[in-house]
Amino acid sequence: MIDAYALSHFGFNLPVALVGVIDLILILGIIYFHTSIVLYNQKRKIKSISEGFANIFKGEEPVREEK
Known part of the structure; x- marks a missing residue:
C-alpha cells in the first residue's frame, strides 16, 4: 500500500527495504x-x-444523639 501510494504520487517504486522500515515504524x-x-x-x-x-x-458512622 505504501509502495502504491509512492508510485501514484511520486511516479516511482520505493525499495523493498524502505517499505519494510516504514511498515515497522508504523x-x-x-x-x-x-x-x-x-x-x-x-x-x-x-x-x-x-x-x-x-x-x-x-x-x-452516623452521629448518635445522646438522650
Missing part, C-alpha cells in the same frame, strides 16, 4: 499508542477502585 507507533491508552485506562480504573474502597472503609 507498527511500533500503533503499539506504543495502544499501550499508552491501555495503561492510562488501567490507572484510572485502579484510582476509582481505591477511592471506592477508601469511601467504604472511611468509618463514617
